[in-house]
Amino acid sequence: MKTNMETRKPRVLNFLSPEMEQQVVSFSEHMSVDKGVVLLEPGDRMDQVLFLVKGKVALYRTSATGRRHLMYTLNGACGCGLSMISAMLNRESVITAVVEEPAELFSLPVSQFSKFMQSNPDWTTFVLNIVEKQWIESLEMFDQVAFNSLEVRLTSYFQNYIAHNVGLENASTVNKPHSQIANDLNASREAVSRVLKKMEQKGQLQLRHGAVELLMFH
Amino acid sequence: MKTNMETRKPRVLNFLSPEMEQQVVSFSEHMSVDKGVVLLEPGDRMDQVLFLVKGKVALYRTSATGRRHLMYTLNGACGCGLSMISAMLNRESVITAVVEEPAELFSLPVSQFSKFMQSNPDWTTFVLNIVEKQWIESLEMFDQVAFNSLEVRLTSYFQNYIAHNVGLENASTVNKPHSQIANDLNASREAVSRVLKKMEQKGQLQLRHGAVELLMFH
CATH class of the missing domain: 1.10.10.10 (Winged helix-like DNA-binding domain superfamily/Winged helix DNA-binding domain)
Structure with a gap:
């Protein structure tokens, strides 16, 4: 039998299991962000983990002189693996994140995210999957620059x-x-x-x- | 009071806690590998996670036409974050790993590695730390190629x-x-x-x- 939750609410973070989605939504703040807004810059410390519901966010690598190169793009419902790790380990951001299409986000306190990680092995698997996918995407971008015309x-x-x-x-x-x-x-x-x-x-x-x-x- | 373990044996994987080191050593096979040996190629599936004790291993990205570009180097006692994740998720390798200086390794079955991850939060933190460090190293290599002379x-x-x-x-x-x-x-x-x-x-x-x-x- 379906729960009320499942029948009533449409999925907004369908890359998460329904249970994990519910956890994120219930502990997060919902934000709408305009095109062009810089969500994250190198050196920033994050006390929130962001989950994209709708829209597009581009992740850039920035040189010392301010030049940028696209690393990968988050599109539709997803999260950014590198920010998740940096936030959890309390590290500074090493990328620039810019809203490319008006975005809706859920912002989850990192302390809560870490609690989920400690209490639910599915969260670890989720994070490792997203990290693997996006690390490989960034390596593929590397290939483009290193090998191609x-x-x-x-x-x-x-x-x-x-x-x-x-x-x-x-x-x-x-x-x-x-x-x-x-x-x-x-x-x-x-x-x-x-x-x-x-x-x-x-x-x-x-x-x-x-x-x-x-x-x-x- | 120190245990026998601590007083008797010199540390070989000093980037791990003594307890985690003991787990790796007791479940692993010890290997000596000559310079030039290719440990891993794109497409390989890994049923072992390798921990480097001594020597040097270079990780390369390889193009479709076989050209290589150094991504990062493992030196002395350490592990490779990307191989850990790929092995755990049962994914194919996306990098080439070549022994650059005669290497001593411990080879831990991935099933055992996954068990440690599920039962000990320190393992998750360890993996995320190593992944963050090496992902950033690969991004820095990207910067070199994208931005510099x-x-x-x-x-x-x-x-x-x-x-x-x-x-x-x-x-x-x-x-x-x-x-x-x-x-x-x-x-x-x-x-x-x-x-x-x-x-x-x-x-x-x-x-x-x-x-x-x-x-x-x-």
Whole structure:
């Protein structure tokens, strides 16, 4: 028989078990955050663990001179493994987190998160799964930079974009100017524009004002 | 009062608590592995978690075409966070691990490792600490590749080398030919040789046959 909880409330954190979701929701504060807001910067200490319900958050690595490179993107319902670990161990953040699409979040006090970890082995498994997935994503981004040409990196960037937007309206339109795509990849705008034009001539995409229409990345 | 265990045996895995060290040693097989042996390749499944007692193991990321880039180095007594997680979650390895200096290892069955995790919260904390440290090391390597010139990357490479060899004899001699240093950084041998020569002229190092003597990286 279903409990009242299950029949009444729609799932908001469906990457958690219903029981864990209930724990997060009952101990957390609900927040709505606008596009462009910086949630986390290098050096910040976190007394909260954030769970994304809706929207998009981009995680960047930032150089000493302030240049940024996209590391991975959180999209829809999920959490950030590195922030979970840093928060639990009371370490400073080593990444920048920026809201890319208006986001809804649950903010859970880290003391409560640690209590869950100590009392429920499912939480440990959950954290290790998310850490493994996102560590590998960051290694894949490393591969892009260490091994590949800008064209290969742009192709992978667009494939990721499509994969993260499955089911959304306009899933194949990247609403970013060339300069922002260049920033995400820490490449020059000129080089990115040149390669995008080449990809347009091959029929892989269509360039619009402030946007790129993806034609062949499905 | 000290137990017999503590008074009799020298510590071999001093990054673990004495109690955890005893658990690893009693359930593990002891192995000696020669320089050059590949411990782990992408796609491998691990039924053992390896703890390094002595020697050096380099972890590489490998491209589809077989090119390698150093990710981080395990030196002296330590473990590899990514392999621990992959083994526990029964995932394939995503890295290549190569013995760089003759290594002594303890090999612990992953089933036993998982049991420790479930029964002792110290193990969870230990794993999260090691994962956080090494994830950040891999992000720092990412920074090197994404943001820096080859000279800056070589400087950082040598600084890391020194930091990992503190207290050893010949700690400031890198016994590698230019071609191997170039491989570690996925750069061309020609470019590496050119920058090394420039650094020699500045008095930062001295080039020897098949080796680099570091003069100013302490």
